[in-house]
Amino acid sequence: MTNSEHYKDEQNNEIEILQSIYPSEFTEHSTDPHKFSLKIPIEEEDIRPCTLILGVEYTAHYPDELPEFTIELVDDDTLPAAGETDAVLESKDLTDIHSKLQTMYESNLGMAMVFGMATDLKEIAGQLLADKTKELKRQKDARLQKEIEADRAKFVGTLVTRENFLQWKERFQAEMALKNATLADSSAEDSKSSAARRLGTKAAAGGRLTGRQLFEQDKSLAASDSSYFADGDASVDTREFARAK
Known part of the structure; x- marks a missing residue:
């Protein structure tokens, strides 16, 4: 058996094992070279579920060298929109996971590794989502606590x-x-x-004196009346009128 036939035999054996483990998740795209994908659901507790696609293409000397592989996030329209504390995987997260898997499996050359890669992908992605969800909840709790403290401050006077x-x-x-x-x-x-x-x-009041006040204050008024008397006029005694009454 040539080296080429040896590699083909090992690759075919792994394909059969993967198809038995992932009967509905395995999709074959080509046989020469072997190119296929595995659907990896992430359904950990307390996280928003999602599905990843691990795409694999065997190289000519696999498993003595790493296969070409990709990681994609399935856009699932059946899931509700992500909430305030629902973490989702972003492009940067997928890139980081890819780098981590590549580093891990560079030390596993010489043996079938796709099943292990799929298992580790599920674990790493689930843990990342759990950590991100926990952080989102922490941020929400901190924000709510600040709002509560602000409301309380409205009813608390200044400390004397x-x-x-x-x-x-x-x-x-x-x-x-x-x-x-x-x-x-x-x-x-x-x-x-x-x-x-x-x-x-x-x-x-001083500018409006009575006639009597004027008469008493200005004696010339009494003298001025005498000019109207003629010779022989009799003087009238007003007291006589008083007695006649």
Whole structure:
């Protein structure tokens, strides 16, 4: 048996084993060279399920060298949209997983390795999703805690210390001093206005004297009446009128 036939025989044997292990997940794309894919469901607890496709192509000297392989994420329209804490695998995640598998299996040359790669792919992807989900939940809990603390702060007053009490006292005394000064100025203005009103009232009253007051204050009025008397006019005593009543 030539080396080429030896490699073909080992590859055919592994294909038969994979088809028996993954009867519905195995899809053959070509036989020369062998090219196939395995559907790997990721359904760990507490994570959003997903499905990966491990594509494999044997090289001429497989298993003495690594096969060509790819990792793809199946776009499953039957799944609900990812929630706030539902982790999903991104392109960078798939690249990292591919690098990790390649490093791991470079030390396993010489033996059939596709089954092991499929098993490790499922485990690594599941653990990555679990870690990402845990981090998303932690972020959500931290955000909710901040919101709760902010709501509580609305109903909690400032803690009184000696320092902030003295600051408040100083501000209060300054405000009261300003208020008292304003009230004093207002009271003084009111007093001035009241005095002016009283003076104005007195002046107004003094400018409107009664006839008797005018007569008593100005004696010339009595003398001026005498010019209307002629010689022989009799003087009238008003007391006579009073007695006649």
